[in-house]
Amino acid sequence: MSKKKEKRIFAKSALLNKAGFNSTAAISATVINEYGDTPSIDLQITDCYRAISFDFSIYEEADRDNTLYKLDTLLSVLMDFRDAVSESCDKAVIAQAKREKKARKEKKVKKKAEKKVNGKDK
Numbered sequence: 001m002s003k004k005k006e007k008r009i010f011a012k013s014a015l016l017n018k019a020g021f022n023s024t025a026a027i028s029a030t031v032i033n034e035y036g037d038t039p040s041i042d043l044q045i046t047d048c049y050r051a052i053s054f055d056f057s058i059y060e061e062a063d064r065d066n067t068l069y070k071l072d073t074l075l076s077v078l079m080d081f082r083d084a085v086s087e088s089c090d091k092a093v094i095a096q097a098k099r100e101k102k103a104r105k106e107k108k109v110k111k112k113a114e115k116k117v118n119g120k121d122k
Contacts, residue, residue, distance in 0.1 A: 007033040016047070023048045041067070 009031040016025035025047040033039045041056035056070065057063040 007036075009033055009039055016045075 011030045011032075013026060013028035016027060017023060026045075028042075028044045030042050031039050032042075038059050041058060043054040043056070045052050054070070056067040058067055
């Protein structure tokens, strides 16, 4: 019976949320050489109760090419997505400022109307 020989080539995980956010979101990436042959490659991403897992094959040349293509595509889409979200965040800041300005104005008008009703506006 052969003894399983495991060697971690790469292992990294990180929480995806900033401190103070209650949901669990994480990423975990591992490359493990389990039998001294072809490494096992795994990527997991979780957010709250949702999870996705990728297994990347590198056994054959076509598999290796496809694995690198998959990773490059993931990175490209994520970077483009981040740019779009960043732009949306900028727009959200402007929209929030407008809402807050409108709320302050409505509060001021309401206060002025209350003073008038109470006979304090002379």
